[in-house]
Amino acid sequence: MSDPQAIWKELTLLDKPKLASLFEEKGRVEDWSQALDLPGGRIRFDWSKTHLDDAHGEAFAKLAKAMGFADKRRALFAGEVVNPTEERAAEHTAERGHGADEAVALADALHMRMRGLVEAIHAGAFGEVKHLIHVGIGGSALGPALALDALARDDAKVDVHVVSNVDGNALKAAFKACDPGTTMLAIASKTFTTIETMTNAQSVLDWMGEGGVSDPQGRVVALTANPEAALDWGVDETRILPFSDTVGGRYSVWSSIGFPVALALGWEGFAAMLEGAGAMDAHFREVDGLENLPLRAAFADLYYTHLRGSQTRAVFAYDERLRLLPDYLQQLEMESNGKRVTAEGKPVHGPTAPITWGGTGTDAQHAVFQLLHQGTHLVPVDFIASIAPGHDLDPAHHEILLMNCFAQGAALMAGKESDDEDLGGARAYPGDRPSATILCDALNPATLGALIAFHEHRTFASAVLLGINPFDQFGVELGKQIARAMEEDEGDFDASTSALLDAAGLG
Ligand code: F6P
Numbered sequence: 477m478s479d480p481q482a483i484w485k486e487l488t489l490l491d492k493p494k495l496a497s498l499f500e501e502k503g504r505v506e507d508w509s510q511a512l513d514l515p516g517g518r519i520r521f522d523w524s525k526t527h528l529d530d531a532h533g534e535a536f537a538k539l540a541k542a543m544g545f546a547d548k549r550r551a552l553f554a555g556e557v558v559n560p561t562e563e564r565a566a567e568h569t570a571e572r573g574h575g576a577d578e579a580v581a582l583a584d585a586l587h588m589r590m591r592g593l594v595e596a597i598h599a600g601a602f603g604e605v606k607h608l609i610h611v612g613i614g615g616s617a618l619g620p621a622l623a624l625d626a627l628a629r630d631d632a633k634v635d636v637h638v639v640s641n642v643d644g645n646a647l648k649a650a651f652k653a654c655d656p657g658t659t660m661l662a663i664a665s666k667t668f669t670t671i672e673t674m675t676n677a678q679s680v681l682d683w684m685g686e687g688g689v690s691d692p693q694g695r696v697v698a699l700t701a702n703p704e705a706a707l708d709w710g711v712d713e714t715r716i717l718p719f720s721d722t723v724g725g726r727y728s729v730w731s732s733i734g735f736p737v738a739l740a741l742g743w744e745g746f747a748a749m750l751e752g753a754g755a756m757d758a759h760f761r762e763v764d765g766l767e768n769l770p771l772r773a774a775f776a777d778l779y780y781t782h783l784r785g786s787q788t789r790a791v792f793a794y795d796e797r798l799r800l801l802p803d804y805l806q807q808l809e810m811e812s813n814g815k816r817v818t819a820e821g822k823p824v825h826g827p828t829a830p831i832t833w834g835g836t837g838t839d840a841q842h843a844v845f846q847l848l849h850q851g852t853h854l855v856p857v858d859f860i861a862s863i864a865p866g867h868d869l870d871p872a873h874h875e876i877l878l879m880n881c882f883a884q885g886a887a888l889m890a891g892k893e894s895d896d897e898d899l900g901g902a903r904a905y906p907g908d909r910p911s912a913t914i915l916c917d918a919l920n921p922a923t924l925g926a927l928i929a930f931h932e933h934r935t936f937a938s939a940v941l942l943g944i945n946p947f948d949q950f951g952v953e954l955g956k957q958i959a960r961a962m963e964e965d966e967g968d969f970d971a972s973t974s975a976l977l978d979a980a981g982l983g
Contacts, residue, residue: 622924623729
């Protein structure tokens with residue numbers, strides 16, 4: 477059978493097992509969890525507390541075949557056009573050494589150029605550089621912000637402030653923490669046209685000038701796929717770090733957009749991130765069927781959206797260093813797969829990306845977990861944690877953290893009958909609620925790289941199963957166009973919008 481709709485029909489007719497009954501079978505954990513030994517240590521992917529069983533696994537594998545998964549994966553790594561609406565390849569994996577030969581060679585050469593500048597700054601070629609203000613937004617900020625917050629808490633070679641919001645309050649906070657005389661500016665923008673970023677960049681230059689820096693432009697680095705625009709903006713050619721147009725914004729932390737990460741960690745740290753991601757590429761590229769972990773995760777994601785009516789999926793990092801991971805995944809997953817038409821422009825048959833949300837454990841337990849345990853929504857949850865604590869405080873901190881993480885998954889699955897009849901259902905936990913756990917030996921540049929790449933491939937695999945193009949994002953354009961029309965005092969707006977503009981003195 478190769479008709480995807482027939483396979484979906486088959487999937488809807490399969491039994492919907494309870495987690496408890498799946499756990500009565502021998503080998504449930506062994507069959508549905510797997511460990512990968514990666515450059516930064518082992519990562520365990522435990523999908524046993526999801527409702528996938530052998531029958532679902534087989535049917536989803538058939539769906540993958542019917543949707544041409546193997547060929548689409550090959551095309552991704554071969555640098556073929558996988559983004560048909562923009563007629564582009566998606567070559568982020570080439571940054572990690574997995575791609576067409578020319579793309580890998582170009583990425584290597586551009587990395588060497590970036591390394592040269594990073595090491596020159598460390599060696600004092602720009603005088604004392606204590607701070608970097610990195611302005612960028614979306615994919616030009618979220619990856620660097622995540623990596624820096626996760627990995628550069630202690631011993632950062634340069635103190636980096638990532639500023640994305642055009643709200644001046646964001647920039648003011650960075651100014652407060654930096655001294656203009658020892659600050660450099662990185663302008664991160666694939667297009668080098670994004671209004672938030674260019675506005676922030678100009679304000680940083682003004683602040684440097686007002687702070688007595690004689691040549692603020694001489695302290696600017698541009699990270700972009702549009703080097704001509706950076707030149708026009710006045711950035712010296714030697715400080716423009718280009719990257720390929722075929723690297724999408726939300727997949728760009730591996731390119732020169734990762735410059736602040738390399739500056740803070742040193743080149744070896746950034747290279748280790750690439751290596752960890754490359755190891756995940758190798759797994760995704762070489763392993764077939766359910767053993768392919770990003771593909772398996774995509775099966776579970778589609779199971780919940782299509783067969784169990786889940787509209788959201790939640791990610792809780794039981795690690796303070798990964799507190800920005802949910803934000804990062806929101807862009808990766810929702811900008812990639814929040815689509816309503818197929819890659820051929822036809823309406824999709826069912827839901828596409830769920831809404832990704834989440835937070836940090838244990839904080840989130842005291843805020844949103846009530847809904848997870850007893851609310852009316854079925855929310856599949858991912859827990860992400862590291863066995864090594866990453867700090868030298870009393871080990872009790874980490875033991876409590878990890879035990880809470882594991883307890884939440886156990887509680888969601890087991891549930892509990894009410895222990896007070898007078899209160900009826902108020903004290904009952906229905907249970908049978910799914911979760912997956914990703915447990916790293918340690919969080920380090922290589923494991924973070926692997927974790928991010930795992931999610932990139934999971935997102936790609938979901939897109940293939942859904943038949944959509946994950947690499948365009950036309951949905952973000954209309955709002956930008958209307959804002960531009962307002963700025964240029966053009967266009968006809970609805971009565972509510974006009975009244976709001978008038979109220980703000982912008983009409
Ligand atoms: O508005 C969405 C978006 O295009 C993202 O995809 C991208 O990461 C972000 O804007 C920033 O774009 P740029 O890097 O071109 O400034």
